[in-house]
Amino acid sequence: MNTPFPAIASSSEVRLPTGHHWLYGDLVLPESFSGLVLFAHGSGSGRHSARNRQVAQRLQQRGIATLLFDLLTVEEEHVDLQTREHRFDIPLLTRRMQDATLWAQSQPQLQHARIGYFGASTGSAAALIAAARLGSRISAVVSRGGRPDLAGPVALAAVTAPTLLIVGGADDVVLDLNEQALRVMQCEKELAVVPGATHLFEEPGTLEQVSALAGDWFAAHLSMEHAA
Template sequence: MPTKVFTREVRIPAGDAWLQGDLVLPEEPLGLVLFAHGSGSGRHSGRNRRVAAQLQQQGIATLLPDLLTAQEQQDDSRTRQHRFDIPLLTGRLQDAAAWAAEQPVLTDLPLGLFGASTGSAAALIATARLRRRVTALVSRGGRADLAGPAVLAAIVAPTLLIVGGRDAETLALNQAAYEHLRCERSLAVVPGAGHLFEEPGALERVADLAAGWFQTRFAAAALEVAG
């Protein structure tokens, strides 16, 4: 269990734009988890920050970036035009991963991706493109179907899909997507939880599942490097 964490705001280059992000780095981190937000939310998403806090307590560094610029967020709040722009979100997520790989304190850490809602599709596509640069992936209530069968089949990183038991539509979409995965995979259903995991204890269960998934895969990656 880490005794302290270091927190700082970062600026991430993304083409002609700059993205704002929050980096939290525990002492001797096991790995880094990069978050992909969806449905118009960003780094201040309360649900993702609660999951991130649990990961930090388990010794995992987290990077929560805004995948949209401030102007794009304003436009999206009116038109909803960017939240389903999966190519844009995917490209921005890859930019964030590339930035992390260039940071001396992060470059040697195993990388995990955590996606929520439409951000899950971006995380899945980015994971397929980055191949073995991604050590593990977790999706929370995600639109895995938006990644497409070919992308899902191309993923090599261990993938955990988490869905609420009362979120019937998303559960059906994730069950279908799960069948296309050829990597190490698991589908976890949180009983009694809806799409936003607002029920008592539901989000804590998501955080526990995610932390366990990342810890196990990060530890295995560390052993592989050491061995």
């Protein structure tokens, strides 16, 4: 017997303060959600990334709230399109992840939700550094085709949140970098390799495998039973 998907209680565009700027995001809250996952997209991408939105939809179907937001302001995005100077600015992206997390935890409907991060490509480094800095405030991290090496060994060793690194089996260079990062990390950790997948998981069925792996990880670590 199929389990029905949880109904969506609310879906809204939100504004997140960061310094003297605002970031825009899409917040989706299923009924009786078990946690909230913030998405850190990769270089040159944003909250409208089709791949991240597909993963987010699968998480929502499993009763997990999601926040996809633009890590760059509109002005920064315009500059980045010409110069690419912001997409690899890991300290900037990390601050934005921290600001978004603090905003989420200040919202009445979210203040008791356990927080997870889903990072892709360079966004994974920002998610891991933010997780290291925020410590017990972050309950789980998932990286898809990420560059955890860009977080640096000190931050990687300081991460306490259970972390799942998902890499395509045909993405040889990134797979090697993730294996190296895994050896440095001291938290609960796991490396999942999706056979035949390249960096963007464009092969048929591979992104569905990412969604299932991420869903299982977040469901296990964001649940109130796990907290207890």
